[in-house]
Amino acid sequence: MHQNAEISALLTLIDDPDEEVFTTVSTRIVHYGKGIIPNLENLWENTLSEAVQERIEMIIHKLHYSDLVRDLTEWRDSAYHDLLFGALLVARFQYPDLQTSPVIQEIEKIRRNVWLELNSFLTPLEQANVISSIVYNYYNLKGAEIAYKNPDDFFMHKVLQTRKGNTLSNGILYLVLAELLAIPVKAINIPQQFVLAFFNEDYDAGTYNGNPQKKIHFYVDATSGQPFTHKDIENYFKRISVPLVPSYFKPMNAVRVIQVLLEELARCFDEPAKMYKHNELLQLSDLLSE
Incomplete structure (x- = not known):
């Protein structure tokens, strides 16, 4: 995903010590969908802090989970349940x-x-x-x-x-x-x-x-x-x-x-x-x- 100004700003706030700020930031990042995962993976590779890496991993997990919720809902609502x-x-x-x-x-x-x-x-x-x-x-x-x-x-x-x-x-x-x-x-x-x-x-x-x-x-x-x-x-x-x-x-x-x-x-x-x-x-x- 192209890293626009908002994405850049959100990524810089992942290490904010305020949990409330981080919750808001992670929610906004998840809103972008799975396309933002390469940006997060790049940030993870260039981060030395294990605490920040854990936060990044949690955001990536939330993105995958959100995707899974959508797919499972589609499966539930389909005419045939394979x-x-x-x-x-x-x-x-x-x-x-x-x-x-x-x-x-x-x-x-x-x-x-x-x-x-x-x-x-x-x-x-x-x-x-x-x-x-x-x-x-x-x-x-x-x-x-x-x-x-x-x-x-x-x-x-x-x-x-x-x-x-x-x-x-x-x-x-x-x-x-x-x-x-x-x-x-x-x-x-x-x-x-x-x-x-x-x-x-x-x-x-x-x-x-x-x-x-x-x-x-x-x-x-x-x-x-x-x-x-x-x-x-x-x-x-x-x-x-x-x-x-x-x-x-x-x-x-x-x-x-x-x-x-x-x-x-x-x-x-x-x-x-x-x-x-x-x-x-x-x-x-x-x-x-x-």
Whole structure:
């Protein structure tokens, strides 16, 4: 961006010791949009003060965050909510310069490998076994229960790079592949878990008035790709002393899945110095409810 007189004046005020002045200055800089980032990066490179560099980094973060708010709002308001695109938007919170093409290409490779092993005569369980064989054995995807020490476990591009994710990120990858392959797998709202369910092909959440559980063949643990039964689910509910009600088996749509991703990711940033990220992620989740 061309450095006009106002921009030059604003940049010189970044080191003002008065926090009120700095807040006003940073707000005005953010108003210029992402085009001002090269100016800020140049200033950062020519600044010796670590305190000023931290201020510059925070302004750049605010610029990226403002951009992300706009893009996530557009995704929310679109006619179709592409789950992969939503997950990549979440990854941009931590990696604002993320290139999405390599991610899409890698997922297409996995999809094609699965598709080559599928045919119209397979049962749902056989379909699940094909997906698990390719994704967890051939592709060697590893999984673990959700922990909050490493935010990278929540980001789709990092899961593909490291072949390791948590229940939630692996589950989203599984859902994306299933949708691309026209296999009726959905995430359901089991308490304290992210569980995938293989639904009957004729199930329509918008028109079916019965208990959705009756339309589920079986469930899948996204950490390992292993299927499990209705009996396993019933035992889990008994163990946590929660009544087995139909609402827990209704599929979550893509917007709700991304909300869960944002809410869980926010828990990685509970330290005081990172609490602003925690709050921003919850704000993004709230944005999807509007």
